[in-house]
Amino acid sequence: MSAATVASIAGASTLTAKADALEDAMSDELDKRIATPWFCSIDPTPEPVAGDTRPWYQHDDPRLPKMPDAPTLIDFFKLRFAPANHVLQSARLAKVNGMDEKIVLACLLHDICVGNFIRTDHGYWCAQMVAPYVDEEVAWAIEKHQALRFFADESVGYEYPDQYIRFFGADYKPEPYIIQAWEEAKKHRWYMTSRLITLNDLYSFEEGVVVDVDDFTDIIGRHFRQPKEGLGFDGSPVAHMWRSMIWPNNFL
Ligand SMILES: [Fe+2]
Ligand SMILES: [Fe+2]
Numbered sequence: 001m002s003a004a005t006v007a008s009i010a011g012a013s014t015l016t017a018k019a020d021a022l023e024d025a026m027s028d029e030l031d032k033r034i035a036t037p038w039f040c041s042i043d044p045t046p047e048p049v050a051g052d053t054r055p056w057y058q059h060d061d062p063r064l065p066k067m068p069d070a071p072t073l074i075d076f077f078k079l080r081f082a083p084a085n086h087v088l089q090s091a092r093l094a095k096v097n098g099m100d101e102k103i104v105l106a107c108l109l110h111d112i113c114v115g116n117f118i119r120t121d122h123g124y125w126c127a128q129m130v131a132p133y134v135d136e137e138v139a140w141a142i143e144k145h146q147a148l149r150f151f152a153d154e155s156v157g158y159e160y161p162d163q164y165i166r167f168f169g170a171d172y173k174p175e176p177y178i179i180q181a182w183e184e185a186k187k188h189r190w191y192m193t194s195r196l197i198t199l200n201d202l203y204s205f206e207e208g209v210v211v212d213v214d215d216f217t218d219i220i221g222r223h224f225r226q227p228k229e230g231l232g233f234d235g236s237p238v239a240h241m242w243r244s245m246i247w248p249n250n251f252l
Pocket of ligand 1 (some may be wrong): 111146
C-alpha cells in the first residue's frame with residue numbers, strides 16, 4: 001500500500017469514507033497482481049523532480065542514472081539492471097557448478113529484460129535483445145528456457161518449480177505454444193544448453209553472497225560482441241530495445 005493510500009484512509013473523516021478509501025486501496029493491490037506489460041517499469045506520472053520543469057521527461061529522466069554515450073552491457077548492468085540479483089546469482093551458480101563459459105553467459109543474460117523492459121513472454125524478448133551480440137546457440141537457449149522451465153527433466157535433476165504450483169495451482173497447464181516450444185526444443189541439438197539455464201535458474205539466493213557483474217568481465221569480453229557505437233546506437237534490429245531502457249520516456 002502506498003504512503004498516499006495510507007494517508008487517504010487515515011484522512012477520511014467518516015466510517016463510510018474510510019471504508020471507501022480501504023476498498024480503493026484493496027483494488028489498487030489487486031491491480032498490482034494483474035500483470036499488464038510494463039515497458040521499462042517507469043511510472044508514467046512521476047512525482048515532480050525539484051527544479052525540473054519539463055512536462056515530460058523526454059530524453060534524460062532525472063530519476064535514472066545517466067548512461068554513457070556508448071553504453072556497454074556492463075554499463076546496463078550497473079546503471080539500469082542493478083541489483084540484478086537473479087541473473088547474477090544464476091550466473092555465479094553456473095560458474096560454481098563448473099559450466100562452460102557459454103552457459104554462464106546465457107545464465108547471466110537469460111532474464112535481463114524482466115525488471116527493466118518487459119516481463120511478458122520474457123524468454124523471447126531477452127533472446128531477441130541479445131541475439132546480434134551472442135552465439136546463435138546462446139540466444140536460442142535463452143528463448144527456450146521460458147518453455148523448459150515448465151517441464152521436468154529427470155536426466156539432469158530438474159523438477160517442476162514448486163513456486164509455479166503456488167503461482168498457478170497444481171493443475172495448471174501451460175499454453176499450447178509453450179508446450180510446442182518444449183516439444184521442439186527437446187529434439188534440438190542445443191536442448192541441453194537451454195536446459196542448463198533452467199537448472200541454474202536460481203530463485204532462493206544464498207545468504208550473504210554478493211555477486212558483482214565485474215566478476216564476469218572476462219566471460220562477457222570473450223562471448224558478447226559489444227558494438228563499438230554502444231548498445232542502442234549500432235543500428236542493429238534491436239537497438240531500439242536498448243534505447244528504450246536508456247530513455248524510457250522517449251515517446252516522441
Ligand atoms: Fe526466465
Ligand atoms: Fe530466471
